[in-house]
Amino acid sequence: MTNVLPSIEERRARRALSPEPISREVLGTLLRAAHLAPSCNNSQPWRLIVVDEPEALAQVKEALSGGNYWAKQAPVIIAVASRQDLDCALGDRRDYFLFGCGMAVGNLMIQATELGLVAHPIAGYKPEQVKAALGVPEDYVLITLVIVGRPGDPATLSDKHREIEQGPRVRRPLETVAAWNRFAFDDLKTEG
Numbered sequence: 001m002t003n004v005l006p007s008i009e010e011r012r013a014r015r016a017l018s019p020e021p022i023s024r025e026v027l028g029t030l031l032r033a034a035h036l037a038p039s040c041n042n043s044q045p046w047r048l049i050v051v052d053e054p055e056a057l058a059q060v061k062e063a064l065s066g067g068n069y070w071a072k073q074a075p076v077i078i079a080v081a082s083r084q085d086l087d088c089a090l091g092d093r094r095d096y097f098l099f100g101c102g103m104a105v106g107n108l109m110i111q112a113t114e115l116g117l118v119a120h121p122i123a124g125y126k127p128e129q130v131k132a133a134l135g136v137p138e139d140y141v142l143i144t145l146v147i148v149g150r151p152g153d154p155a156t157l158s159d160k161h162r163e164i165e166q167g168p169r170v171r172r173p174l175e176t177v178a179a180w181n182r183f184a185f186d187d188l189k190t191e192g
């Protein structure tokens with residue numbers, strides 16, 4: 001039986017990156033994988049801005065939060081933007097644009113893994129600054145930046161990040177997130 005689990009196991013949110021450039025042909029393959037994701041009513045809500053030119057890349061990197069220092073090595077950053085009205089917005093808070101973009105990024109990450117690349121989505125950046133740098137209109141949500149590159153030298157990382165990079169995969173026990181036939185979770189509400 002062939003399956004994609006080995007690639008899913010292999011994918012990690014790696015931080016050690018090489019600044020070596022990545023061809024547009026390879027980046028095109030990542031975009032194709034993202035664009036083949038399913039979406040509600042085939043809305044295709046993802047708007048993917050591939051940043052690979054030095055000036056734009058430097059501007060985006062200026063908006064990274066301090067903890068994302070490692071992403072400054074990246075030769076490519078893919079900004080993912082969308083708007084609520086670009087996808088199904090149904091009752092009970094089912095605004096699917098974020099979900100659709102997540103599906104697209106999921107495909108992209110697995111394809112990147114297959115190509116020996118790192119594709120690491122982050123939330124730690126100033127969204128308004130990135131939007132201004134890339135000309136993204138105000139009413140779009142800058143959902144994530146996917147940091148893309150070839151694997152690099154873990155010696156460039158902080159001690160904490162090197163430990164995570166080389167440590168085991170961390171996940172909650174499966175039974176705390178998956179149940180058979182009936183909701184059976186004990187999620188405590190966080191304050192605020």
Ligand SMILES: Cc1cc2nc3c(=O)[nH]c(=O)nc-3n(C[C@H](O)[C@H](O)[C@H](O)COP(=O)(O)O)c2cc1C
Nearest residue numbers: 011012013014067068121122123124125144169170
């Ligand atoms: C929406 C989202 C935001 C994230 N933001 C950051 C971030 O700002 N900085 C970072 O280093 N990692 C970030 N990560 C990576 C997660 O920390 C990582 O996926 C998680 O710890 C699980 O590790 P794994 O992907 O290697 O299994 C983010 C991941 C997601 C999906």
